[in-house]
Amino acid sequence: MTNFAKLNQATGFQRSSTYDKQKVQPISTKVVKNDENSGDLSLASIASNLHDISTIVNTPIPSSDIAYSSWVVEHPSALGSFDRMMKAAKGKRIVVFLDYDGTLSPIVDDPDRAFMSNEMRAAVREVAKYFPTAVISGRSRDKVKGFVQLSNVYYAGSHGMDIMVPPKPLKPCDATNHVTATASALDKEGDMLFQPAKRFLPAIQEISIALEEIARKIEGARVEDNRFCISVHYRKVREEDYGILEEKVKSVIENYPDFHLTRGKKVLEIRPSIEWNKGHALEYLLDTLGFSNSGDVFPLYIGDDRTDEDAFKVIEARGQGFPIIVSSIPKDTKAAFSLHDPSEVLTFLLRLARWRKTSSSSRSLAQIWGPGNSHKANC
Ligand SMILES: O=P(O)(O)OC[C@H]1O[C@H](O[C@H]2O[C@H](CO)[C@@H](O)[C@H](O)[C@H]2O)[C@H](O)[C@@H](O)[C@@H]1O
Secondary structure (H helix, E strand, C coil), X not given: CCHHXXXXXXXXXXXXXXCCCCCCCCCCCCECCCCCCCCCECHHHHXXXXXXXXXXXXXXXXXXXHHHHHHHHHCCECCCCHHHHHHHCCCCEEEEEECCECCCECCCCCHHHCCCCXXXXXXXXXXXXXXXXXXXXXXXXXXXXXXXXXXXXXXXEHHHCEEEECCCCCCHHHCCCCCCCCCCEECCCCCXXXXXXXXXXXXXXXXXXXXXXXXXXCCCCXXXXXXXXXXXXXCCCCHHHHHXXXXXXXXXHCCCCCEEEEEECCEEEEEECCCCCHHHHHHHHHHHCCCCCCCCEEEEEEECCCCHHHHHHHHHHHCCCEEEEECCCCCCCCCCEEECCHHHHHHHHHHHHHHHHHHHHHCCHHHHHCCCCHHHHHC
């Protein structure tokens, strides 16, 4: 049994095996209590009955809807499961990790215009008031910081290859946990930087120039310098030109054996071949904040893309925490829970902050954190 299966079993989550479309079941009227949607049928029960409903009312339900609903049975909605999730996290210290593109901001054609809404910013700010919070992005750290514009979160750019934590913790509650990591340097502002791919910077510059040259000749192609990795966007490239672009990009990488190509959403990413990804960044941040050997830490990671799977795997291996995928289509994932899109991410974050706020005010601090730990409730 996997750690998640154990976790789900312990917390009462049913992650069924593959949905059997042939099996006719009575339409469930079981209600999943949910603050936003109290009284709605759970997605899981919808999934197991969509096919039957379709037959009864003789109205075809798109197969994509059925497929999505079946997938949600395997990866329950983090909104529908919220109360039970929080029950499982009771008495633990939640640390929040957020991806940027496709999670905090919707996917748009122009990467420079992937702005985060003010509502989302306020929600992240609120969450970060109560929980240590980090944004881990494929973008350069400066760029993602420029989009998020919050001073109370930690930032990791270049898929975790550029991590910044202030030498002093962002919140007093982290003070006892804050440790100085090795292999770090201080930047101009005195922030502590961890940049395991620094030695590749000269090669990255060369590769970037070669890729710019290629992109100039293919309409719609675009190169984005993410400092320790490079993105070649093809969202606006004609389908018939994609093959040429990919071949040319590969031919550049062939000259640089220390680099490899990965793929994201309509983007090719060129990265140094080091053993470091978003999963390592999550572990690094937990260590730096002093949670390395802490049995009571509950990392919560929300992300939408392939590179986020590395972080999901780390949480799965720890056997504690919530890996949440943002997706409107079924996909292979290590995430245990799901959210449909960034607007559901917003709702989830607001609920998370509200949950902590109300539990802080309605119960005594000692009840929440245990005797002697009441200061932590301010985190
Ligand atoms: O780890 P992330 O924060 O999710 O970054 C991954 C890549 O995100 C961006 O590209 C994606 O979003 C763009 C804006 O919505 C979209 O135009 C593009 O097609 C997507 O792939 C970013 O521009 C890349 O550099 C990141 O690597």
